[in-house]
Amino acid sequence: MRMHHTVLATARVGVLIGALVAAASVGAQTETLRVGVVNVNRLLEQAPQFRAAMQALQEEFAPRQRELVAIQRSLQEKSDTYERDGAVMGAEERLSLEREIREKQRDFAREQSDLNEDANLRQNEELSKLQRSLLQEVQNFARSENYDLVVADALYFSSTIDITDDVLQALEDSYVRDNDGL
Numbered sequence: 343m344r345m346h347h348t349v350l351a352t353a354r355v356g357v358l359i360g361a362l363v364a365a366a367s368v369g370a371q372t373e374t375l376r377v378g379v380v381n382v383n384r385l386l387e388q389a390p391q392f393r394a395a396m397q398a399l400q401e402e403f404a405p406r407q408r409e410l411v412a413i414q415r416s417l418q419e420k421s422d423t424y425e426r427d428g429a430v431m432g433a434e435e436r437l438s439l440e441r442e443i444r445e446k447q448r449d450f451a452r453e454q455s456d457l458n459e460d461a462n463l464r465q466n467e468e469l470s471k472l473q474r475s476l477l478q479e480v481q482n483f484a485r486s487e488n489y490d491l492v493v494a495d496a497l498y499f500s501s502t503i504d505i506t507d508d509v510l511q512a513l514e515d516s517y518v519r520d521n522d523g524l
Contacts (some may be wrong), residue, residue, distance in 0.1 A: 365476070371511065374488045375490045375491065376487075376488060376490045376491075377489070377490065377491045377492070377493070377503050378487075378489050378491070378492045378493070378502050378503050378504075379486065379492070379493050379494075379495075379496050379499040379505065379506075380480055380492060380493075380494055380495075380504075380505055380506045380508045380509055381495060381504070382476070382494045382495055384506050385476055385506060385509060385510060385513070386469075386472065386473070386476065387481075388477065389472070389510065389513045389514075389517075390513065390514050390518075391472055391475060391476075391513060391517055392472055394517070394521075395445035395468045395469075395471075395472055396465075396468075398468075399461065399464055399465060399468060402427055402464065403457065403460070403461050403464075406453075406457050406460075407457065409453070409455050410450070410454055410457060413446065413449055413450045413453060414450055416446060417443065417446040417447060419449055420439065420442055420443045420446060421443060424436075424439050424440065424443060424478070446524075452523040466502050476513070479509065479512060479513055479516060480492060480494075480509055482512075483505070483508065483509050483512045487505075487508075489505075
């Protein structure tokens, strides 16, 4: 029985020594581990690629937006005419104007809905492309700067491992380099 206790005690000591050796080797590895954290929302909002994509979307949808404003202006003019002259109009003319106003309201609502839907779809497409591009840029930055691990949006991190500004600078450099010939 005494030998059984000795074997158990020796096994415990062996496990304890093994754990200490493992912890020491992990500790030694952690000293050389290079970790960075990026704020993805900040990257998206401040990257020149994001601003360029949003500007391109605005330009893409500007003609339809102007068309929508024209429909709204026409609708307002018809409504003003109805309010101003409705009481002195003949019944047939008043009904015709009311019908025209309702049609313009439906046209406006439909056009506005279509525009919003199309703009949201295009914005989501562009954001998806931009997110892939940003991910690639963060990976390139991490490789070039010899990072072992880059984490996005950690719950807590020290400012010493926040590399968002550095990645933003790399994004700006990449944007300038890619658009220098334009």
